[in-house]
Amino acid sequence: MRRVTPDTIAVVDLAVCDRCGLCLPLCPPEAIHLELNVLTVDRAGCTGCEKCVGPCPVGALAMVAYA
Template sequence: MGTHYIMEDCTTCGACEPVCPVEAIHPGDPMYTIDKDACIDCGACDDVCPVDAIKWEETNA
């Protein structure tokens, strides 16, 4: 199992939020956040991030 997360490199450009098919990405302070319970790990957000601030990490379930 894995999960997507947003790193501190996030510039809050907002490119990721509209491409999320399950609305798991939300503006935060100081950066966007991903609701891990809602995220389906499709990778759409990772593909559009202009600063490569969204990563995927394998976790142990």
């Protein structure tokens, strides 16, 4: 899948995330995973579309620049 924003990636603040799972079905490339009660974002799979960021009820997801 083509990157939407080539220089950003979604990251999760684990101290804020309540593991509700709302973001999981919102991720088109399925780059967000919840395993053993830990939410992770696959850097290689994230397209930077930001579809997970806005709907997060606790604001645990954000887009950050990466090199």
